[in-house]
Amino acid sequence: MSLKALIITSALLIFFTCGICSAEDFTPFKGIVTSDGIHIRSDSTVSSPVICDAGKGDSLEVLAELYEWYKVRVPGDAPSFVRKDLIAKEAGSSAEIIKERINIRLEPNESSPIIGRAIKGEVVNIVADAGAWYKIKPVTKSFGWIHKRFVQKDNSPGPAEPKPLPQPSEKEIRKELSGTPEGPGENSVSVEGIVRPQGIFFNRKTTHKIVDRSGKEYFLRCDKQTLNQFNNYRARITGTLRTLPGYAYPLIEVKKIEYLE
Incomplete structure (x- = not known):
């Protein structure tokens, strides 16, 4: 290999290695659009189709970066x-x-x-x-791409975390769920709130809860992969309520999940 080819190959290797390291080190953040009429595109190029436009002051969830572009979750009014x-x-x-x-x-x-x-x-x-x-x-x-020069980090403080409530032990939860299943329509509930990851529950390393507007929390019993789709988003959970005596956290056996704006 000639010296020129070796230099070019080494430069490309450094370039791509730095890009990979940068992506791995990226921390998602809330971004604010700084101008009106800014395109959110389907890929990280100026020639890719436009999904929708963002306006000055719009808030976007920035999830990753690729060179001069940010990967964002598309707004709720984007065509799908x-x-x-x-x-x-x-x-x-x-x-x-x-x-x-x-x-x-x-x-x-x-x-x-x-x-x-x-x-x-x-x-x-x-x-x-x-x-x-x-x-x-x-x-x-659902994701799109926006050029970095039109987004700045939002440093305003977020909402305070709700105060933790007592959690039932695994033994008490299993005992409660071992009873006779409820009949159709009995103890059916619908709760709107923010879905959040939870700690160890049913021998699973990660599960979830929903926090309503009043700060009340409910354990969610459902497939983890499905619930992961709603992490930190508003949703409506419909299911069967299981009350655990002596604890502030009731349990919802999830039957339906709906995303809310």
Whole structure:
């Protein structure tokens, strides 16, 4: 190998290695858009399709970076489409994903860019009919890209964490759940709040809880992968309530989860 080729190869290796290290060290943050009419694109290039526009003062969740671009979670009004044969429509505007892993697209056609993904059992909210497709509210795993020069870090303090409440032991939880299942409609609840990761529960290293507006917390019994889709987002949890005597944390056996803006 010539000296010139060796220098070029070494430079490229350093360039890509630094890029990988930078991505691994990145800490997600809340960003504020600094100008009006800024494009959020489907990829980290100026030629990629525009998903939607962000305005000055808009808040975005910045998740990663790639050179001069930030990867962000798309806003709640971004266009999103899913094929009708991949979901089962429920009452009202809700529908459930019935396939293991599906693509959410920018437009109602198979050649449109993929902007998100959803898993089986996830609930989506239908906005409009689009032929063989439904327009839906963006799922939690819907992402776009915005140029760094139009985003600055929001350093304003976030909401205070709710005061921790007593937690039942695993033995007490198992004892409570070993009883006879509730009949249809009995002890059915619907709670709106922020879904958050929780500590050890049912011998699982990570599970979840939901915190409502009053600060009341509920354990959530559901598939961890499904709940991870809603981490730190507002959601409506519907299920069967199990009250654990002597403790402030009741348990909800989750039957349905809906993302809320």
